[in-house]
Amino acid sequence: MRTQVVDHPLASALLTTMRDERTDNAAFRAALRELTQMLIYEAIRDAPTEEFDVQTPVARTRGVRLANPPLLVPVLRAGLGMVDQASASIPQARVGFVGMARDEETHEPVSYLESLPDSLAGIPVYVLDPMLATGGSMRCTIELLVARGATDITAVCVVAAPEGIAALEKSGFPVRLVTASIDDGLNDAAFIVPGLGDAGDRQFGPR
Ligand SMILES: O=P(O)(O)OC[C@H]1O[C@H](OP(=O)(O)OP(=O)(O)O)[C@H](O)[C@@H]1O
Numbered sequence: 001m002r003t004q005v006v007d008h009p010l011a012s013a014l015l016t017t018m019r020d021e022r023t024d025n026a027a028f029r030a031a032l033r034e035l036t037q038m039l040i041y042e043a044i045r046d047a048p049t050e051e052f053d054v055q056t057p058v059a060r061t062r063g064v065r066l067a068n069p070p071l072l073v074p075v076l077r078a079g080l081g082m083v084d085q086a087s088a089s090i091p092q093a094r095v096g097f098v099g100m101a102r103d104e105e106t107h108e109p110v111s112y113l114e115s116l117p118d119s120l121a122g123i124p125v126y127v128l129d130p131m132l133a134t135g136g137s138m139r140c141t142i143e144l145l146v147a148r149g150a151t152d153i154t155a156v157c158v159v160a161a162p163e164g165i166a167a168l169e170k171s172g173f174p175v176r177l178v179t180a181s182i183d184d185g186l187n188d189a190a191f192i193v194p195g196l197g198d199a200g201d202r203q204f205g206p207r
């Protein structure tokens with residue numbers, strides 16, 4: 001699996017704000033929005049473009065646009081904090097939704113919402129979720145996408161654990177990862193260390 005770590009100094013500074021336990025919900029959401037813009041920039045860097053004619057106030061020239069805009073899929077709840085900025089960066093992108101919550105005992109994902117186009121054949125899909133921990137939620141989300149014909153999937157995550165990366169690699173799914181950090185690993189509660197805590201709670205308060 002191709003994994004790209006966005007380690008730009010401004011991205012690292014925003015991630016530090018998100019890691020800091022003193023950062024309140026509003027400041028956490030603001031840092032996540034800004035960091036999402038950087039992750040999306042890098043994720044879309046090699047996307048195919050097409051040219052078209054455009055008239056400036058001075059002359060006719062050639063313009064550029066995305067040849068095949070992606071579908072954005074935030075994974076609720078935590079991925080919700082990434083979707084506004086991602087859609088602002090890629091205004092032509094459509095948005096689908098998946099809801100997943102990890103069982104606190106087993107750490108297995110439980111799917112509670114699936115709102116996606118019937119066919120994803122030929123459409124690049126960007127899954128937005130700040131956390132890739134065991135990889136269970138991402139794997140389950142990707143299964144839903146592949147079942148609809150997706151063959152070009154990008155996981156956009158703020159923090160990834162080596163265990164989650166290994167799980168995605170083992171799955172054999174057509175996915176690449178763009179992240180701001182590969183952290184040390186998981187603790188006994190399957191939380192990422194050092195991580196940033198529960199990304200849903202830190203944006204919206206406890207469930
Ligand atoms: O890789 P995994 O081990 O599956 O863990 C990652 C998942 O955990 C978090 O969601 P959570 O289940 O806490 O739901 P929430 O977004 O509603 O808080 C996170 O946003 C991921 O979806």
Ligand SMILES: O=c1cc[nH]c(=O)[nH]1
Binds near residue numbers: 078
């Ligand atoms: O560290 C973690 C692991 C799973 N989900 C989170 O929100 N944080």
Ligand SMILES: [Mg+2]
Binds near residue numbers: 078198199200201
């Ligand atoms: Mg959570």
